[in-house]
Amino acid sequence: MPQYTPMMQQYLSIKSAYKDAFLFFRLGDFYEMFFDDATRAAQILEIALTSRDGGGKERVPMCGVPHHAAKGYIKRFIDQGYKVAICEQVEDPKQAKGVVKREVTHVISPGMVMDETILSEKEHNFLAALAHDDEQYSLALCDLTTGTIHTTCVQDFERALEELKVARVKEVIVSAQMMDLMREQSWTVSVAQTIDNAAELPFAFENKACLPALLLLTQYLQITQQRSLDHLQQPRFYEPDEYLTIDSNGRRTLELVETMRDKTKKGSLLWLLDETKTAMGGRRLKEWLDKPLRSKQGIQDRLDAVSTLIEGFTSRHDIREKMTAVYDIERLAGRISYGNANARDLVQVKKTVSTLPGIQRAVSELGLPLASLLAEQVTALEELEKLLANSLLEEPPLTITEGDMIADGYSDVLDRYRDAGRNGKEWIAALEKRERDETQIRTLKVGFNRVFGYYIEVSRSNLKNLPEGRYERKQTLANAERFITDELKEKERLILEAQEKSVDLEHQLFLELRQRAQQFIPALQELSRLISELDVLASFAEVSERSGYVRPQFSPTGELSIVDGRHPVVEKMTMHQHYVANSVTLDNTTSMLLITGPNMSGKSTYMRQVALIAIMAQIGCFVPAKEATLPLFDQVFTRIGAADDLAAGQSTFMVEMMETNDAIQKATASSLLLLDEIGRGTSTYDGMALAQSILEYIHNHIGAKTLFSTHYHELTQLELTLDALQNVHVAAVEDQDTIVFLHKVEPGPSDRSYGIHVAKLAGLPDGITKQATALLQQLEQTKGQAAPTAEVGATQTVAEQLSLFGEANTASKAAKKTPAPSKAEATFASELASLDLMDMTPLEAMNWLYRMKKKVQ
Numbered sequence: 122m123p124q125y126t127p128m129m130q131q132y133l134s135i136k137s138a139y140k141d142a143f144l145f146f147r148l149g150d151f152y153e154m155f156f157d158d159a160t161r162a163a164q165i166l167e168i169a170l171t172s173r174d175g176g177g178k179e180r181v182p183m184c185g186v187p188h189h190a191a192k193g194y195i196k197r198f199i200d201q202g203y204k205v206a207i208c209e210q211v212e213d214p215k216q217a218k219g220v221v222k223r224e225v226t227h228v229i230s231p232g233m234v235m236d237e238t239i240l241s242e243k244e245h246n247f248l249a250a251l252a253h254d255d256e257q258y259s260l261a262l263c264d265l266t267t268g269t270i271h272t273t274c275v276q277d278f279e280r281a282l283e284e285l286k287v288a289r290v291k292e293v294i295v296s297a298q299m300m301d302l303m304r305e306q307s308w309t310v311s312v313a314q315t316i317d318n319a320a321e322l323p324f325a326f327e328n329k330a331c332l333p334a335l336l337l338l339t340q341y342l343q344i345t346q347q348r349s350l351d352h353l354q355q356p357r358f359y360e361p362d363e364y365l366t367i368d369s370n371g372r373r374t375l376e377l378v379e380t381m382r383d384k385t386k387k388g389s390l391l392w393l394l395d396e397t398k399t400a401m402g403g404r405r406l407k408e409w410l411d412k413p414l415r416s417k418q419g420i421q422d423r424l425d426a427v428s429t430l431i432e433g434f435t436s437r438h439d440i441r442e443k444m445t446a447v448y449d450i451e452r453l454a455g456r457i458s459y460g461n462a463n464a465r466d467l468v469q470v471k472k473t474v475s476t477l478p479g480i481q482r483a484v485s486e487l488g489l490p491l492a493s494l495l496a497e498q499v500t501a502l503e504e505l506e507k508l509l510a511n512s513l514l515e516e517p518p519l520t521i522t523e524g525d526m527i528a529d530g531y532s533d534v535l536d537r538y539r540d541a542g543r544n545g546k547e548w549i550a551a552l553e554k555r556e557r558d559e560t561q562i563r564t565l566k567v568g569f570n571r572v573f574g575y576y577i578e579v580s581r582s583n584l585k586n587l588p589e590g591r592y593e594r595k596q597t598l599a600n601a602e603r604f605i606t607d608e609l610k611e612k613e614r615l616i617l618e619a620q621e622k623s624v625d626l627e628h629q630l631f632l633e634l635r636q637r638a639q640q641f642i643p644a645l646q647e648l649s650r651l652i653s654e655l656d657v658l659a660s661f662a663e664v665s666e667r668s669g670y671v672r673p674q675f676s677p678t679g680e681l682s683i684v685d686g687r688h689p690v691v692e693k694m695t696m697h698q699h700y701v702a703n704s705v706t707l708d709n710t711t712s713m714l715l716i717t718g719p720n721m722s723g724k725s726t727y728m729r730q731v732a733l734i735a736i737m738a739q740i741g742c743f744v745p746a747k748e749a750t751l752p753l754f755d756q757v758f759t760r761i762g763a764a765d766d767l768a769a770g771q772s773t774f775m776v777e778m779m780e781t782n783d784a785i786q787k788a789t790a791s792s793l794l795l796l797d798e799i800g801r802g803t804s805t806y807d808g809m810a811l812a813q814s815i816l817e818y819i820h821n822h823i824g825a826k827t828l829f830s831t832h833y834h835e836l837t838q839l840e841l842t843l844d845a846l847q848n849v850h851v852a853a854v855e856d857q858d859t860i861v862f863l864h865k866v867e868p869g870p871s872d873r874s875y876g877i878h879v880a881k882l883a884g885l886p887d888g889i890t891k892q893a894t895a896l897l898q899q900l901e902q903t904k905g906q907a908a909p910t911a912e913v914g915a916t917q918t919v920a921e922q923l924s925l926f927g928e929a930n931t932a933s934k935a936a937k938k939t940p941a942p943s944k945a946e947a948t949f950a951s952e953l954a955s956l957d958l959m960d961m962t963p964l965e966a967m968n969w970l971y972r973m974k975k976k977v978q
């Protein structure tokens with residue numbers, strides 16, 4: 122790099138070690154970016170791109186952000202999945218010989234954000250390591266802000282990706298070999314090498330199968346963070362099968378944590394259930410929703426606690442109120458260990474710890490099992506509370522280098538410095554008074570500024586009254602002059618020295634205090650776990666009581682019986698209207714419901730409500746029903762079309778089939794399947810044929826509890842051949858040319874679709890709906906001639922329909938029943954078949970159609 126200036130050479134050499142990050146290169150008050158970084162950053166951050174002479178032939182592209190406003194820009198990079206390496210000046214520019222020394226002090230990437238202003242409060246921010254050996258994939262998911270680590274092993278890559286998705290992992294660390302594969306999947310990837318020495322782990326961990334991922338994670342953190350990782354908690358191993366698996370599509374369409382339409386929390390199950398008072402509770406609730414339990418005992422323990430909290434209204438109220446004074450001690454503990462906690466953070470820790478005894482008392486009164494664990498932490502943290510209460514002022518500033526943090530009486534030396542400072546101020550006040558008396562200038566005052574220090578200010582009109590000699594002129598203003606005296610100079614030196622010393626000492630005392638607080642990190646982490654669980658359980662109790670939910674029972678035989686169930690979110694949204702409750706029973710005799718009914722009648726609401734009730738039960742919450750007995754599901758799969766699916770066209774059909782395939786491959790007799798209008802994305806007959814075969818397959822080979830909604834009325838005949846399938850429909854009635862939705866699920870198939878009625882409700886012009894009604898009548902007449910009769914075996918239904926076009930298997934029974942095509946139809950068909958469409962212009966095609974229409978008429 123001979124042609125570049127020394128500074129540019131320094132930049133390039135540092136940048137070469139951080140190729141995958143934007144390098145924020147500190148130059149005075151700015152972070153500058155150069156070359157490609159600058160060109161791309163200018164676009165991403167929408168800032169001006171300039172250039173600078175770098176010593177070479179061409180000017181170097183450059184853009185920069187002010188150091189004090191860097192956070193906002195870093196957040197924009199992070200939100201879009203980029204990394205930022207912060208390169209600081211690490212020596213005083215005044216003392217530097219040549220180019221100021223610079224080093225990367227830390228790298229911020231989507232998975233390694235520690236700054237609360239960039240993070241979402243109620244969500245974990247996971248960084249994951251994914252390693253692969255001959256046998257399996259190991260995963261380690263780490264939230265650096267809290268020190269939480271979850272680890273697991275899975276057999277296949279797809280499953281590993283699913284685990285990453287469920288935890289909404291922001292960044293994945295892999296070995297170089299896996300980098301491209303992960304990038305193809307659009308993950309933010311970082312590459313590290315595995316250390317092969319388990320002794321270097323900052324925690325003890327026995328499970329060998331998970332070690333590769335943990336070693337990869339540790340190696341990466343050690344290299345990038347270069348600071349204490351003491352707050353990393355003991356990794357918690359989990360088996361994915363301990364939890365109810367909800368495929369990513371299911372989580373999306375059931376709107377567990379955000380709505381499908383605008384991706385907001387409002388309108389989701391999380392929104393409904395989230396009455397938590399603390400950030401830790403909020404994160405825990407999301408975690409529970411991501412991973413409902415499958416262990417009956419685990420669920421019952423939570424339900425017992427919710428029951429107790431519902432009954433103990435007063436204590437619950439008390440606990441929840443006290444929780445409002447609980448800060449995010451989990452992240453505060455992370456900051457203490459990380460070395461970026463300030464005095465205000467420690468005051469928050471103190472305030473939290475001091476509310477604990479009150480919470481603990483209320484929990485004990487209720488007799489909740491976590492009372493004794495909570496009591497242990499209260500005792501363990503007493504010393505910390507005392508220490509912080511004695512050492513810190515109630516409202517310290519955000520910075521730790523400007524004093525005003527440490528309380529009087531904590532350090533004798535500090536108190537002495539402070540006295541000097543305070544006495545000095547009194548002395549200055551006395552001096553001012555004396556000078557006024559001596560000079561008889563009432564407006565004389567002693568002031569202070571950073572440039573000149575202390576001064577005596579006298580207005581221009583009073584200068585004549587000032588005695589000669591003692592006053593040394595320092596500054597001239599428009600209407601006044603400022604002076605100093607030897608006495609003032611000497612006193613100023615003493616005061617400033619005391620202040621400087623006290624600020625330095627406060628900084629040092631604070632660092633010691635933070636160091637001492639570190640030993641309490643495990644207790645703070647355990648406390649935050651207990652508080653977060655209590656918060657979620659109390660939130661469940663609150664919502665359950667308010668909304669009239671009941672405790673679910675679990676059936677040993679796998680029966681599902683929900684009496685008067687409701688969709689919790691639709692019910693809440695339609696508060697002012699009447700929500701129509703619906704029951705459902707699925708057992709070993711009837712495990713499948715085929716749901717028909719008009720559009721908008723409530724088919725998918727009914728299906729979703731069953732899944733939501735099952736999920737709520739398995740996270741340990743009461744459920745919206747009069748009574749509910751449920752199996753413990755192992756997996757929930759949904760294929761529920763979204764409105765945008767239809768618009769997206771054929772590829773969506775592919776997605777629909779892939780998702781259906783996924784469900785069918787993985788579902789077991791203990792799973793819940795919700796399939797909404799399968800087959801609607803292709804032609805009617807294709808769709809119907811597929812829907813029927815899928816139903817038969819689930820019936821004959823899987824036996825999963827299945828809710829299947831359809832507009833293909835022909836499918837309702839399957840009830841005759843599939844023993845475990847039952848027809849139900851959502852009732853609607855016609856009232857004077859319009860339709861009234863009853864939202865009531867009743868036995869048997871629906872009599873018709875009412876599609877045109879719904880179109881009318883949607884405001885389609887009369888002309889269209891009238892024409893549609895006429896066409897419908899024509900079609901129904903035609904269909905009536907060929908319609909399958911109820912006595913015909915259901916498995917023949919689709920084949921019969923296909924045969925109308927003469928495409929079906931001629932050997933089918935249905936074909937025999939279909940009337941032979943008329944002569945005109947036969948001519949039409951043979952002429953159509955002989956057309957070479959590729960060789961025709963659109964106009965020729967139109968002309969042909971025109972001729973045929975005339976012939977038919």
Ligand SMILES: Nc1ncnc2c1ncn2[C@@H]1O[C@H](COP(=O)(O)OP(=O)(O)OP(=O)(O)O)[C@@H](O)[C@H]1O
Binds near residue numbers: 701702864
């Ligand atoms: N049980 C109910 N009680 C009250 N209102 C309901 C009920 N079920 C559904 N609804 C209301 O009806 C609307 C339509 O319901 P839903 O989307 O489930 O209909 P659908 O039959 O699946 O329609 P489509 O076939 O067009 O997809 C819901 O948004 C809700 O407002």
